[in-house]
Structure formats: structure tokens, C-alpha cells
Amino acid sequence: MNELARGPGITGAVVQAAERIADQVRADAPVDSGDFKASIRVTVKQQRRSVGLVQSTDPKALIIESKTGVMARAAKKSARRR
Secondary structure, three states: OHHHHOOHHHHHHHHHHHHHHHHHHHHHOOOOOOHHHHOEEEEEEEOOOEEEEEEEOOOOHHHHHHHHOHHHHHHHHHHHHO
8 A cells, every 4th residue: 555655646646736836835925036936846755655845945935934824825725626
């Protein structure tokens, strides 16, 4: 069962879902310098199953997220669409 959860079909679906969230974050991101928006990345972490991560490499990302909640809102919006 663990092999199935890490297989290419599941991993592809995880990447697609994470990309939808990342696209929503980019669309809703506040734009001051544009660094936060440009730094949004999707990565996949293999544990017992494939896990999609939407991350920002901007040093101010934590402050931006704490003030706007843009990433949390994008994830919630994506969950409601399922």
C-alpha cells in the first residue's frame, strides 16, 4: 500500500493539487516588490506517501503570511473545490 501512495500516479495528482494552490497564492499575493509572488515554489516530499509543499523562499514570507493569510486561504479554497 505504501508503494501505491508514492507511485507516479499519486505523485502527479499531488503535484497538480499543489500547483493549483500555488497558482491561487500567486493570484492573491500582495505585490510590493514582487519578491514574495515570484518566490512561490511547489516541491514534493516522499514520506510514507507523497506530500506536496507550497513554499515561499522570500525572507519576508512569514511576515506576509501572518498578516495576510494568503497561503492558508488558498489551501482552504482548494479543499472546498474537491
